[in-house]
Structures are given as C-alpha cells and as structure tokens.
Amino acid sequence: MKAPGEEPDPRFTLANERTFLTWLSTSLALSAGGVAMAAVPEDVFVPWMRTTLAVVLVFLSAVSAAMAYPRWRRVQHALRNAAPLPPPALASILGYGVAVVAVLALILILLGR
Known part of the structure; x- marks a missing residue:
C-alpha cells in the first residue's frame, strides 16, 4: 500500500536514511564505549563509578537505537506531506548524556582515581 502524500525527492529520502544509519552507528559506538568502560581495570576508576559510566553509555545506546526508526518515520512522513521537519529531540538527550559521562x-x- 502506498503511503499518503507525494513521493519526496530521492535525495531527501536517501539523506533521511543515512541519518537513520548514523543514529544506529552512534548507538553501536556508545554500546562499545559502555562495554569498554565496564572492562576498565578496578585500579583505574572506583568500581561504582566505572559501573555507573558503563550503564549510562549503554543506556544512551539503547535510547539511540530505539528512537532512530521512529525519528526516520516522522521525517519521512513530513517529507511526503511537505510539512516542517520534527525537532531532533534525540540529539539533546545524547549530547547531554555523553557530556555528563565525559565530565565525570x-x-x-x-x-x-
């Protein structure tokens, strides 16, 4: 069944798809960072802080992966209907989350220690 609205310019559709894939690769990088943080030796960071940083990174990874497809779908819908693009709520969550991890x-x- 064809989606409602007009077929958008393929360049915009492909740009939206690249953005979706970028959110997924960001999710993968955050997950790898969380696993790496969990593997840091105990004498480098105190265990509770190492675990906290690892959990925050993996949580941000899950949020990024979970929100990537709904974001792609909302943007695609806006492109088809010549509507304004939805705001990128995911960017602020990841930006602030990664900033907190980096500062800690x-x-x-x-x-x-």
Whole structure:
C-alpha cells in the first residue's frame, strides 16, 4: 500500500536514511564505549563509578537505537506531506548524556582515581 502524500525527492529520502544509519552507528559506538568502560581495570576508576559510566553509555545506546526508526518515520512522513521537519529531540538527550559521562570521566582522571 502506498503511503499518503507525494513521493519526496530521492535525495531527501536517501539523506533521511543515512541519518537513520548514523543514529544506529552512534548507538553501536556508545554500546562499545559502555562495554569498554565496564572492562576498565578496578585500579583505574572506583568500581561504582566505572559501573555507573558503563550503564549510562549503554543506556544512551539503547535510547539511540530505539528512537532512530521512529525519528526516520516522522521525517519521512513530513517529507511526503511537505510539512516542517520534527525537532531532533534525540540529539539533546545524547549530547547531554555523553557530556555528563565525559565530565565525570575527566574528574576521575584528574583526581587519579
């Protein structure tokens, strides 16, 4: 069954698809970062902080992966109906989340534990 609205320019559809795939690759990188953080030796970071950072990274990975397809679908719908594109809510969640992890890791590195 054909989706309602007009078929968008293929360049826009393909750009939307590339963005979707980028969110998935970001999710994979966050997941790998979380696993790497969990594997850091105990003498580098205190265990509870290492676990916290790992959990936050894997959680951000799950959020990114889970929200990628609905975002793609909303953008595609907007393109088909010549409507304004939806705001990128996922960007702020990931941006702030990664910033928090980076600041906490930096503090731990500077404090030597």
